Amino acid sequence: MTDMKIEDYLAQGGKLTNPSNVPARYRAELMRLMATFVDSELAGAAGFADVINAGPGIKERIAAAKIVMEKTDNADKVLKIMGEFGANTEKYANHHPWADRLPRDADIGTNRTEGDMRLAVFNYPLAGWSDAVVMNLLMGLAVGVQMKEFTGISYAPLAEAFREIAPVEARHAELAAEGLERTSADNRQASVDYWWPRVAASFGKDVSTRATQLEAYGLRKASNADLREEWAATATKALEKFGLTAPKG
Amino acid sequence: MARFHKLTVTDIHKTIRDAVVVTLKPDDPAAFDFTQGQYLTFRRDFDGQELRRSYSICAGRDEGILQVGIKRVEDGAFSTWANEDLKTGDTLEAMEPMGSFFIPLEPGANRHYLGFAGGSGITPVLSIIKTTLAAEPASQFTLVYANKAVNTIMFREELEDLKNRYMGRFNVIHILESDAQEIDLFTGLVDEEKCAQLFKHWIDIQHVDTAFICGPEPMMLGIARALRDHGLDDSRIKFELFASAQPGRAPKKAGKAAKAGNKGTEAVITLDGASRTVSMNGQTSILDTALENQMDAPYACKAGVCSTCRCKVLEGEVDMVANHALEDYEVEQGYVLSCQSFAVSDKVTVDFDQ
Numbered sequence: 001m002t003d004m005k006i007e008d009y010l011a012q013g014g015k016l017t018n019p020s021n022v023p024a025r026y027r028a029e030l031m032r033l034m035a036t037f038v039d040s041e042l043a044g045a046a047g048f049a050d051v052i053n054a055g056p057g058i059k060e061r062i063a064a065a066k067i068v069m070e071k072t073d074n075a076d077k078v079l080k081i082m083g084e085f086g087a088n089t090e091k092y093a094n095h096h097p098w099a100d101r102l103p104r105d106a107d108i109g110t111n112r113t114e115g116d117m118r119l120a121v122f123n124y125p126l127a128g129w130s131d132a133v134v135m136n137l138l139m140g141l142a143v144g145v146q147m148k149e150f151t152g153i154s155y156a157p158l159a160e161a162f163r164e165i166a167p168v169e170a171r172h173a174e175l176a177a178e179g180l181e182r183t184s185a186d187n188r189q190a191s192v193d194y195w196w197p198r199v200a201a202s203f204g205k206d207v208s209t210r211a212t213q214l215e216a217y218g219l220r221k222a223s224n225a226d227l228r229e230e231w232a233a234t235a236t237k238a239l240e241k242f243g244l245t246a247p248k249g
Numbered sequence: 250m251a252r253f254h255k256l257t258v259t260d261i262h263k264t265i266r267d268a269v270v271v272t273l274k275p276d277d278p279a280a281f282d283f284t285q286g287q288y289l290t291f292r293r294d295f296d297g298q299e300l301r302r303s304y305s306i307c308a309g310r311d312e313g314i315l316q317v318g319i320k321r322v323e324d325g326a327f328s329t330w331a332n333e334d335l336k337t338g339d340t341l342e343a344m345e346p347m348g349s350f351f352i353p354l355e356p357g358a359n360r361h362y363l364g365f366a367g368g369s370g371i372t373p374v375l376s377i378i379k380t381t382l383a384a385e386p387a388s389q390f391t392l393v394y395a396n397k398a399v400n401t402i403m404f405r406e407e408l409e410d411l412k413n414r415y416m417g418r419f420n421v422i423h424i425l426e427s428d429a430q431e432i433d434l435f436t437g438l439v440d441e442e443k444c445a446q447l448f449k450h451w452i453d454i455q456h457v458d459t460a461f462i463c464g465p466e467p468m469m470l471g472i473a474r475a476l477r478d479h480g481l482d483d484s485r486i487k488f489e490l491f492a493s494a495q496p497g498r499a500p501k502k503a504g505k506a507a508k509a510g511n512k513g514t515e516a517v518i519t520l521d522g523a524s525r526t527v528s529m530n531g532q533t534s535i536l537d538t539a540l541e542n543q544m545d546a547p548y549a550c551k552a553g554v555c556s557t558c559r560c561k562v563l564e565g566e567v568d569m570v571a572n573h574a575l576e577d578y579e580v581e582q583g584y585v586l587s588c589q590s591f592a593v594s595d596k597v598t599v600d601f602d603q
Contacts, residue, residue, distance in 0.1 A: 009466040015488040028547030031557035035549030088573040
């Protein structure tokens with residue numbers, strides 16, 4: 001059997017299976033992708049933890065606590081894989097104040113804050129229970145769309161971790177929908193209007209400088225714009241059930 | 250973070266001319282409670298340079314021993330040493346078992362597993378076969394085992410013994426590249442076409458629950474394509490790549506250069522095959538210098554803990570102010586965390602591609 005370049009192997013859909021056989025640049029892109037997920041889950045869980053007590057009833061508080069616990073667990077699953085590449089997992093979990101948020105009216109577009117890789121949307125504060133539920137529904141559906149990409153990723157141990165994570169995250173979106181059904185707060189549409197563009201921005205810029213390379217590495221398939229469109233269609237339908245509408249434009 | 254532990258060699262024997270099976274007794278047995286299909290990463294110093302190599306465990310979980318198979322690869326310092334100089338009583342250092350080349354076992358399961366192994370790729374697959382057949386009394390396992398010739402088949406006798414012990418539940422198909430066999434189908438390479446033929450005549454692919462593939466790149470691709478064509482999606486295919494070449498670790502160390510003057514530093518930064526020469530000062534990290542110059546350098550935590558921003562210093566001297574992720578041997582080879590590293594010499598050359 002002849003030797004094959006690892007780049008050619010990846011371009012043909014090959015899977016990598018442990019840290020010793022990944023090229024340096026692939027390693028870096030994979031680490032960045034994992035850090036983005038871990039930071040977003042940790043920041044998401046930390047932000048949501050504050051909302052548990054705002055739940056209107058026991059059931060809601062249980063659901064919120066479950067979401068906080070499971071998102072932290074999902075972060076742990078991926079952080080473990082980063083650890084196999086040398087990341088210091090104990091320090092990593094504590095190197096950043098994950099509960100920190102910017103002011104509600106900050107406008108940072110798709111930018112990250114200094115020092116962590118959480119998606120921009122996790123830098124905005126939640127404003128009470130129904131606002132948290134709306135955010136969780138919209139973001140939960142966005143994660144669902146992303147998971148379809150992530151479960152097919154070329155680093156097999158990570159693809160497997162995501163296959164375990166995907167149904168858990170899907171359930172969080174369902175819990176959000178159930179929660180929304182039980183809230184009748186009249187500011188729900190205002191929350192949708194606030195979170196919609198911010199969740200939409202979490203799919204990244206339309207023109208991504210790294211897309212070609214990530215695709216060649218088997219770390220992504222669909223474009224940011226395609227994923228965002230898929231989410232917008234799903235989320236619009238989900239909101240309709242509650243008499244809510246997606247903002248235009 | 251995984252740590253290294255000491256293990257004593259209690260037995261070492263040849264399985265074929267250029268492969269040994271090494272039995273190990275760990276000082277800390279609890280740390281080596283492995284799952285079938287996992288591997289151990291060893292480290293050893295060769296002429297002042299630390300080498301790390303991973304080898305799969307070939308023992309079954311229920312056997313009560315820890316055993317790895319090491320096939321000698323051409324010019325491979327570690328594998329040659331293990332095959333020629335390693336002896337009973339020697340001490341090795343290895344990290345705890347790692348890897349996810351397995352699926353959870355269920356004693357009551359009635360599954361049909363299909364394994365593909367190329368050459369020394371048999372090592373983790375053997376561990377999986379032994380463990381699975383013992384733990385799931387109603388499950389079956391079919392192994393397609395690719396080798397150059399009869400005399401390069403690792404664990405040939407052990408596989409025969411397993412066939413006898415698990416009559417009717419374990420089946421091996423040997424495919425040999427150069428030795429002719431009675432059935433034409435069993436000669437040649439295990440590629441997509443060969444798999445398609447096997448699925449037509451010999452393997453009931455419709456009833457396969459999970460497939461395991463372990464071998465070199467082209468073999469993995471061909472088999473995976475054939476399996477997907479026959480309805481197995483990636484969640485039912487387990488991969489373990491035995492790459493033909495582990496990434497090279499050049500022994501070249503970063504050369505010491507003159508101390509930086511007040512003029513600032515000229516930095517040559519290579520990323521994605523392109524090199525740029527930029528000027529930097531002692532107060533800006535290599536990472537920030539790259540980012541300020543519109544280079545899309547990789548990073549995540551910027552706190553020295555995740556190692557995403559790792560690069561290699563090829564020339565000049567840098568000061569790494571914090572390091573919670575790189576290990577000593579990586580630092581010796583010239584790797585630094587670019588988010589924590591500042592230029593000391595007048596000229597610094599770094600590479601993110603190595």
